Every structure is written in structure tokens, then in C-alpha cells.
Amino acid sequence: MPINIKRTIQFLLIIVSIIVTVFAVNIHNGQQAINKNTVNSTDLVKEKFNIHYIDDSDNPLSLSQINKLPSGMYADASKKLHSPDSLVFSVWYRVNLKGGVNPLSSAFSVTVDNPTLDSITFYLLEKGAVVQTKRVGDTTFSKNNLDYVVPQMNIYDGFQRDQSIYIHIETNGASASPIIIELIEDSQLRSSAQLMLIGCFIGVVLIMIIYNYIMFKGIGDPSYFNYIGYIAFAGFTISLINGFSFYVFPFEVARWFNNHLMITHFIGLIFALKFAISFLRFDKIKPWFVNIGMMASKVILVFAFSALYFTEATLTPVYFAAVLFVYVYVISLMSMVLSSRLMWVRYYLLSWLPLFVGVGIGIAAFNGGVPYNFLTRNAALLGVLAEICIMSIALMDRFRANEVDRDYRTKHDPVTGLPNKAALEPVIKKLVSGKKSFTLVLVEIPEANNLIPSLGVELSNQFYIELFNNIENYADGLTSIYEFEQNIENKTYHTARVSNSCFALIFVGDLSDEALSYNFLAIQEAVSTLITLNGAAISVSCNAGVVSYPNDSLEKENLITLAFQAMLGRNKNEQCWVRYEQHKSENVKKRFELAGELQTAIDNDDLELFHQPQINLKTGVVQGSELLLRWNHSDLGYVSPERIIDIAEETGTIHHLTEWVITQGLSQHAKLYRLGFEHTISINLSSKDLTDNGLIAHILTTVAEYVIPPKTIVFELTESATTNDPEMAKSVITELHQQGYKIAIDDFGTGYSNLDYLSQLPFDMLKIDRSFMNLAMSKRNNMITEMTIALGRRLGVSVVAEGVETHEVAEILNNFYCPVAQGYLYAKPMAFIDYMRWLQKKPKQHE
Incomplete structure (x- = not known):
């Protein structure tokens, strides 16, 4: 389907406008949550609560054991964030009021801001007894889907000194887990902003998938398909990481995807690699380097399937190693093409910046490297979103550049760069x-x-x-x-x-x-x-x-x-x-019209083949005949063979004409042969015929069809035909000779003979042109003819004199020991029926 560039750009601008608008709304809401959090929740966390933790990954502890541990065994989360030694860990958090502060009377929430955790259990204890319990996490069913996006427990009755909150986290493959304590209204605002941002992200991903699918169907460029795969799996992975999948899929399905999260990671990485290869396609990229990338994608696909059997913790190091390889590979690709100075290549490079910055800030925020807030917590998501948008612009610019290049290539010669x-x-x-x-x-x-x-x-x-x-x-x-x-x-x-x-x-x-x-x-x-x-x-x-x-x-x-x-x-x-000049143009038009009529005459068998006998001068017996083409045009009358061949060669009809002559001539020859006339037949080949790849195949097929001995068939070629393309002529002549056919050099002496070249050809006959047959009047021609006959005798080939019209010339040729002659003295060219009648009156050749 055709792609309208202007409309596509307008569509892209609308998409970008929507993205910018939704970004602005969400960032505003997120910033509002941050501001309120600074005034209220931050004050509560710093001045009213202690947050301590203890890692029991190596020695699992129960709630009663944890409750009895002295405070000195806990680490202070305000001074040092929990950094697990591996991705499989268990940790207990204890939250209680600081000494000397007043009890809290407002409703508040405690949030574990990491939705990828397998199991999170909240315990509210009062005087050592459990008064409230809540269990969430991506392996635990909850009627409230918000628990998968924002794992938290709400406390509505305030918080007293004799109360404490224990949070037990058990997970396989997750990272650190920030604890946020804030007022209920602040938590609701944060949760709403988080849902809106994720929803915005998924919406943009869907729009981009639809847009790139339209481009893919219209253009067929695999870059668009690979990009669809990349953003689809990137969006799906982020929705899984943020717990949004539980809003879309049934619990069991969403839990299965969360338990096999590395599948989407690896497949997304495959599409990212294939997209880079197809997007940055240049002649400068070596095929072997592309093959390395394609082989790497197959290896990564094996890792994706292995995620069905191995845990996230086991495959995460493998995934990061694969990511490192892809980054190095793609950077190498970009280094090969950056010299092209094309804008879309720079867009591609630019799209990596927000991705790197976002992922870096997100990791740093979860591990205490930068202040933790709404923007830094979602930096990776925002980075991916910005990368998707910039890359779509890069694809659009690449499409525009390809259209310009395609238009350029259609109007310019690829070799010289000249206009065509x-x-x-x-x-x-x-x-x-x-x-x-x-x-x-x-x-x-x-x-x-x-x-x-x-x-x-x-x-x-x-x-x-x-x-x-x-x-x-x-x-x-x-x-x-x-x-x-x-x-x-x-x-x-x-x-x-x-x-x-x-x-x-x-x-x-x-x-x-x-x-x-x-x-x-x-x-x-x-x-x-x-x-x-x-x-x-x-x-x-x-x-x-x-x-x-x-x-x-x-x-x-x-x-x-x-x-x-x-x-x-x-x-x-x-x-x-x-x-x-108009009259000359009309002559050219007439020639092309005549060429069309010649083609019709060939198709309708309106041409004729005449036979001119070749006579053995010593015995007077018919040794063979030469086929001569005749065309009696309905309007023009007799059209000379020279004109027929000239038009056929000029218009490309010569191959079809030669095939017709071979088929009809060998058909007639077969009839004569069955009647006992076992002499030869000579067929003329044009220089153009030597370039016909199907010539030899047609000859072999026709001869096999009529069951004719190849030694009775002579193919005649002029000197000029053999010298125009010497290598091709030599190849065809040699092939025919090896198949048993005889070769004659026609009109010998009329061209610029290269005797050295002719001596390399396996010919069987020399034909002296009729222009030399005034032997009684021209001493020069007399000498040339005698030398040619002597040359043939020494080379061991037969010699045929053409155009013999008088007994005097025949006598001179006989004295020169010329073996064969043809001409009006013996017979004019005759139609096939007349030739058969003429032959029946002549003595047959005896072996």
C-alpha cells in the first residue's frame, strides 16, 4: 500500500503531542505528590519512625523470633539501605516510633515500593500481639489489583508507642526494596500518579505498535517489524515489573508471567538486536558481522526458552551479560555508519541517551545513589518511553531518507551518478x-x-x-x-x-x-x-x-x-x-513495421526455403544443397534475403527466424534422406545466432526428432560472424563440431581474414565467394581462387565455389582441383517440391 509522507508526519506529530500532554499531566501529579510528601510523610519518617532491618536469608527466622531480637542486631535503614548479597533473599523490616516523639493520630500507609517481590507480609503488633496482617506480592492473590502495583498496608487508627510493624520480604530475583511511610492521602495521590504513568506508557506503546504496523504493511521494511517486537516486549516487561499485568490478565496467567519474567527480557533483547541490524543497514557493514549478530540472537532465544526451567535469580547474570554483548555489538554497528551523516542514524544514537540515563537513575534511586522520589523511581520507565518516541522519529526520518534515495535511484544512473x-x-x-x-x-x-x-x-x-x-x-x-x-x-x-x-x-x-x-x-x-x-x-x-x-x-x-x-x-x-528528418524517420518506421510482419510470417509459416544444389565437379553428382530463404510479401512482393536478415538482426527477430529455418530445413532434409538422397544440407547462421544460448539445444532437439545423422548437416558462418566475438564463435563452433556437425566458412576472402584465428576453428569447408568467379577475366581473382583451393587441400578441408555460371569457369575450377561448386550453371535455387523432382532426374551419389 502506498505511504503518504505528509499524512504520516502529521500522524506522528499528533502522537508526539499526546505524549507530551500526558507526560505533563503525570509529571505534574507526580511532582505534587513529591511536594506533599516532603511536607508530611518525610517529616513522619525522619522524626517519628525508626526503620531497621535484618537479613535472614542464611538463617530464616519466625515472627516471634524476630520480635525477641535485641535492637542492636538490626541495621538502621536511614543510614544504610538493604543491599542483598544475591537476588534470592529474605529480609525483615521493623518500623516503630522514635523515643521522645508523640504518638501518631493520623491515618498513614507503609509501602514497599517494589512490585516485583514474590512475597511481602505486613504484621501490625500491639504489645507483642499480632492485631493486623496483610500478605501481598506477585505470588499472592489479592482482590485489590492496586496491591500488585503499590504493595502497602494502611493503618487507619494512628500509631502508638506499644505498636510496631514488621515487614517480611521473600523473593527470587528482585533488587532492593525502598520503604515509604506517608499519609493516606499522599499514598493515594502517589498510587494514582503511578497508575496514570503506567497507563500512559502502555497507551503510547500500543499507539506506536499500530503506527509501526501500518508502516510495515505499507513498506515491508523488516525494521518496522523488529521495532514492533522490541517495543511490544519492552512494554510488556515494564507492565510486568510494575504489576500492571494483574489488571489485564487473570491472576494465574499474570503470576506465570511474573515467575518467568526473564522470557520477555530475552525476547525483547532479541528484537532490539535484530532491529539494530535491520535499521542500520549499510554497505559498510560486513556480512560476517551481521551473521555474528544473527547467531547471537539465536543463542539469546535459547536462554529465553531456558527461563521456563531456571529461576530469575539464575538467569539474571546471564541476561546482563547478553545485554552487555548487545550494547557492544550495536555500538560497533553505529561506529560503522556514523560517518554517513544521516539524521536518522543520529536519532538512533540520541534515543539511547534517555534509556541509559533513565535506567541509571532508576537503579541509583533504588540503591540510595540519588534521592528517591516519584521521578527517580520511574526514571527507567520514562527513559524507555522517551527512547520509543525518539526512535519512532528516527524511523520516520529513515523512511523519508529512503524515499528520497529511492526517488534519486530511479532518476540517476547507479554507476556514474548521471541523470538517467x-x-x-x-x-x-x-x-x-x-x-x-x-x-x-x-x-x-x-x-x-x-x-x-x-x-x-x-x-x-x-x-x-x-x-x-x-x-x-x-x-x-x-x-x-x-x-x-x-x-x-x-x-x-x-x-x-x-x-x-x-x-x-x-x-x-x-x-x-x-x-x-x-x-x-x-x-x-x-x-x-x-x-x-x-x-x-x-x-x-x-x-x-x-x-x-x-x-x-x-x-x-x-x-x-x-x-x-x-x-x-x-x-x-x-x-x-x-x-x-521526417522522411528518414518514416523509412525507419517502415523497417520496424516490416519487422513485425516478418515475425507474423514466421509464426504463420509464410516464408519458404529454396534449395540450391552443390555439385561434385569430378563426378557431376549432387553432393548437397544450401538452404536459401525466400519471402513473397503480400504488398512488397519479393523481399531479398539480405534485407530479411538485416531487419531480423536489427530488431532481435533473428533467433526466432533461425529456429524456424532449422526446423523447416531439417524436416525437408529428413524427407529427402528417407527417400535415399543421403547428401548434405547447408544452413546459414548469423553472427547474432552465436549469442543465442538456446541455439545448440534447439539443433540437438530437432535433429533427434527427425533422426538425421549430424554428419549430413553443414552450418555456414561468414568470416565476419566469427570475428565479431571470437571467443563466443569459437565456443559455439567447437560444440557443434564435437557433436558431429560440419562447419563451413562462408564468403571466404571477402573479409579481413585472420588466418591464425581461423586455423584454431574446427571447420570442414571453405566457400569461395561468388565475387571471385570472373576467373577468365581477372588474373588477380584467378590467383586468389587457386591459392584458396590449394590452402583447403593442405588443411584437409573441402572447398566449394559459389556463383559458377559458365562452363569456362567450371573448367578452370576443375583444373584447380576444386571439389565442389554451386551456381546457375547447374541449377537455380528451387522450392522444395521442385528440388525433389529435379533430384529424381539426377544420378544419386554412391559411397
Whole structure:
């Protein structure tokens, strides 16, 4: 689902406003409780009561034994807070009036301000006899849920000298336990503020879960899911610690969670770790380091399951060790990405501060390090709440940054950083809507399709970066050239990379051909500048198509296409740039229309294969035939094979066409073979066919289908086809030859033959081009033909002379010991039916 950034930010601001408002109310109430406590309860604690304690963890004592102990065996809580040696402990507190003070007549409460304790038993004694008992704690059922949040006993009849209060605490896994004595009204205010703060916290957690769930469903970013897990378990853990779970769950369920509190601690830690990994995702983070974090989360999950069997006291040291590891790991993550200077990374770092400060103040308050009051007692909760809010803002800023980055990536080339076609099109529309004249220049680098990819990805990217830096240096000095908007690195560019092999420039204003030639000469010089890679100097060329708006065309939506058409329509003898002309564009359109009709003709079997016989000059027997393509177009009539192949190669239809020729040709060959004509059939392959990964598979499948001996099939390739991509050609030819097929080098002598390279190819036949067959008139061609035949004889390959039309030429070839010839002297190319009839009149070849 799409995410509206503006609305999401507004929603976040509303959430923050609610948080701030509720914070203000609760802090005000908490501060009010503190102020009253300072005036009344603090005075009672300091001036009227003694609070002493004795730890009986190693030697359990009963109430009667405790009551008989002399005062000297107790420790004074006002001077030293109780600090248990382990998380499993038992302690007795004794509360009585100080000597010389008047009895207390007001109602008051005694609170053990630690709701995580397992068992708290209050005893009110008068003259040594128990007159009131109350037992609370997270293992004891109470009808009043407030007892789980604020464990306390209320004394409504005042307090006399002969009275004393004993508090017995037994627990497994809790920390120190502050004792608060205050007036009933102060206690009620404190309890209300505590409940409101916890309720506010849970409410904010729920809002954040809903908000981040919406973001997760809309974006699918795992960071949001991990953050939901983290804040959900953080909120649940804090609600358990503060006894709030007893308001939500039945007693048995809440007690079970409290007895297995470490489960939520560990799972929350897992989500915190996974969130850090997914949130701080950068290329700078090594995969092995991420794997360490993911492995650690699995180990922590094992500890979480072990909490089902081990006590809180046993697992607490393990938990703190895991927390220490996570802190060190996350700090290491942050150190890797802080150099990015992204705001959301800083928000993430900032969110840790209130968490550390809050937890530190909370621990210090429970252990006497800082004054104990409402704010310091809830510092950890407030710290987590602040951390959640700041982190949500960090997630929002990260989402905004990702949207900006995504938009940037859609409009810029990932290798060079240049604007791409998606960025170029709005610029053209902007200039058109502003009614400005401009010229679009689309430049192609031919070597980008063949030479550059052979360098490999890394070197190719390096080449393009240096190439476009050179172009930018030249373009920066050209007048009237359009300057694209700055990118995220505050760089400006004049060049847009439209595709892997094409880039574009825009010149604003009317540009004469003379000015365009001057500018393009500068671009040519930039493109042809030598670039050194791994010690090798590389230089490339370029040609361009140009269209001016509105002088050349008013088709404002298709200017890039028109420039491309102008470039395609360039003749080889023209200058390197060509201005768009409508009639040339129409010729290009006709070629594409013809390509579509060719595809339809292939699908409907509207093409034909003609056979031209190949004759053994010594015996006069038919040795084989070459397949020649024919297309009788419904409107254009006869379309030459050269034009068919040219269009098919240009539009990418060549693979489909070749597959059709192979299928139809081998089908006809199979019929001839079954009739006893066991000669060869020659099929021409294009240079483009050598890049078709499915070519060999199609050949093998078709041959197997028609059960034809591979040795009777000859595949012909021109010299140019073998030299355009030598390695690919060699691979395909070798594979075909190993499968038993014969290979012929067609039109031999017409290209720039690399005899060293050809000698490495496993070919079986050389075909002399028809252009050399004026043997009676050209001594030069006579000599070339004789040498070629002699070369074939020495290489052990057959030689076929094409285009033989006279007996005189046939006689000369026979004198040169040329084995095979084809041409009009013997037969013109014939349709399959006619060829079958012609064959039946000829003598068959005898083995």
C-alpha cells in the first residue's frame, strides 16, 4: 500500500503531542505528590519512625523470633539501605516510633515500593500481639489489583508507642526494596500518579505498535517489524515489573508471567538486536558481522526458552551479560555508519541517551545513589518511553531518507551518478511547456555493446566513470548547454545517461548546424580521449542523432525516440551526427513495421526455403544443397534475403527466424534422406545466432526428432560472424563440431581474414565467394581462387565455389582441383517440391 509522507508526519506529530500532554499531566501529579510528601510523610519518617532491618536469608527466622531480637542486631535503614548479597533473599523490616516523639493520630500507609517481590507480609503488633496482617506480592492473590502495583498496608487508627510493624520480604530475583511511610492521602495521590504513568506508557506503546504496523504493511521494511517486537516486549516487561499485568490478565496467567519474567527480557533483547541490524543497514557493514549478530540472537532465544526451567535469580547474570554483548555489538554497528551523516542514524544514537540515563537513575534511586522520589523511581520507565518516541522519529526520518534515495535511484544512473532517462524526460517536458527552443542530442557509443562488456563489470564501470568525467569536463565549457539539477552530493551534470550505450545532452536556444558541429566535435574529442585501465589504453568512438524543438518536430512526447531514429537512419558515409528528418524517420518506421510482419510470417509459416544444389565437379553428382530463404510479401512482393536478415538482426527477430529455418530445413532434409538422397544440407547462421544460448539445444532437439545423422548437416558462418566475438564463435563452433556437425566458412576472402584465428576453428569447408568467379577475366581473382583451393587441400578441408555460371569457369575450377561448386550453371535455387523432382532426374551419389 502506498505511504503518504505528509499524512504520516502529521500522524506522528499528533502522537508526539499526546505524549507530551500526558507526560505533563503525570509529571505534574507526580511532582505534587513529591511536594506533599516532603511536607508530611518525610517529616513522619525522619522524626517519628525508626526503620531497621535484618537479613535472614542464611538463617530464616519466625515472627516471634524476630520480635525477641535485641535492637542492636538490626541495621538502621536511614543510614544504610538493604543491599542483598544475591537476588534470592529474605529480609525483615521493623518500623516503630522514635523515643521522645508523640504518638501518631493520623491515618498513614507503609509501602514497599517494589512490585516485583514474590512475597511481602505486613504484621501490625500491639504489645507483642499480632492485631493486623496483610500478605501481598506477585505470588499472592489479592482482590485489590492496586496491591500488585503499590504493595502497602494502611493503618487507619494512628500509631502508638506499644505498636510496631514488621515487614517480611521473600523473593527470587528482585533488587532492593525502598520503604515509604506517608499519609493516606499522599499514598493515594502517589498510587494514582503511578497508575496514570503506567497507563500512559502502555497507551503510547500500543499507539506506536499500530503506527509501526501500518508502516510495515505499507513498506515491508523488516525494521518496522523488529521495532514492533522490541517495543511490544519492552512494554510488556515494564507492565510486568510494575504489576500492571494483574489488571489485564487473570491472576494465574499474570503470576506465570511474573515467575518467568526473564522470557520477555530475552525476547525483547532479541528484537532490539535484530532491529539494530535491520535499521542500520549499510554497505559498510560486513556480512560476517551481521551473521555474528544473527547467531547471537539465536543463542539469546535459547536462554529465553531456558527461563521456563531456571529461576530469575539464575538467569539474571546471564541476561546482563547478553545485554552487555548487545550494547557492544550495536555500538560497533553505529561506529560503522556514523560517518554517513544521516539524521536518522543520529536519532538512533540520541534515543539511547534517555534509556541509559533513565535506567541509571532508576537503579541509583533504588540503591540510595540519588534521592528517591516519584521521578527517580520511574526514571527507567520514562527513559524507555522517551527512547520509543525518539526512535519512532528516527524511523520516520529513515523512511523519508529512503524515499528520497529511492526517488534519486530511479532518476540517476547507479554507476556514474548521471541523470538517467527518467530524469531527462521531465526536463524535456519543462522546456516544452516553457515554450523554449532547444536541441536534443542523443549520442551512441558503438563499443559499449561489444568491446566494453568484455572488460568485466568492475573495469567497465571504471571506464564509464572516467569516460563521463571527460565528457563533463568538455561539456562544462560549451555555451547554451542545459545543466541538470544538483544531486544529493551537490554535483551538477550536463549529461544524461539514457542507456548503457547512449547518453544525451540538451542545448537551449536555436542551434545552427555550424554551432552543433562545433559542439559535437568537442564531445567527440572527450569521448575519444584515451582511458588507461590495467595498463591498457582504450579509446572509443561515437555518433549521434539530433532533433530540434520546434524546428525539426512538434512531437513533444517523442523527442528521444525521434533522436534515436535519426541516429539509426545514419548512413555509414555520413558525418558522425545526423539531424532528424521526417522522411528518414518514416523509412525507419517502415523497417520496424516490416519487422513485425516478418515475425507474423514466421509464426504463420509464410516464408519458404529454396534449395540450391552443390555439385561434385569430378563426378557431376549432387553432393548437397544450401538452404536459401525466400519471402513473397503480400504488398512488397519479393523481399531479398539480405534485407530479411538485416531487419531480423536489427530488431532481435533473428533467433526466432533461425529456429524456424532449422526446423523447416531439417524436416525437408529428413524427407529427402528417407527417400535415399543421403547428401548434405547447408544452413546459414548469423553472427547474432552465436549469442543465442538456446541455439545448440534447439539443433540437438530437432535433429533427434527427425533422426538425421549430424554428419549430413553443414552450418555456414561468414568470416565476419566469427570475428565479431571470437571467443563466443569459437565456443559455439567447437560444440557443434564435437557433436558431429560440419562447419563451413562462408564468403571466404571477402573479409579481413585472420588466418591464425581461423586455423584454431574446427571447420570442414571453405566457400569461395561468388565475387571471385570472373576467373577468365581477372588474373588477380584467378590467383586468389587457386591459392584458396590449394590452402583447403593442405588443411584437409573441402572447398566449394559459389556463383559458377559458365562452363569456362567450371573448367578452370576443375583444373584447380576444386571439389565442389554451386551456381546457375547447374541449377537455380528451387522450392522444395521442385528440388525433389529435379533430384529424381539426377544420378544419386554412391559411397
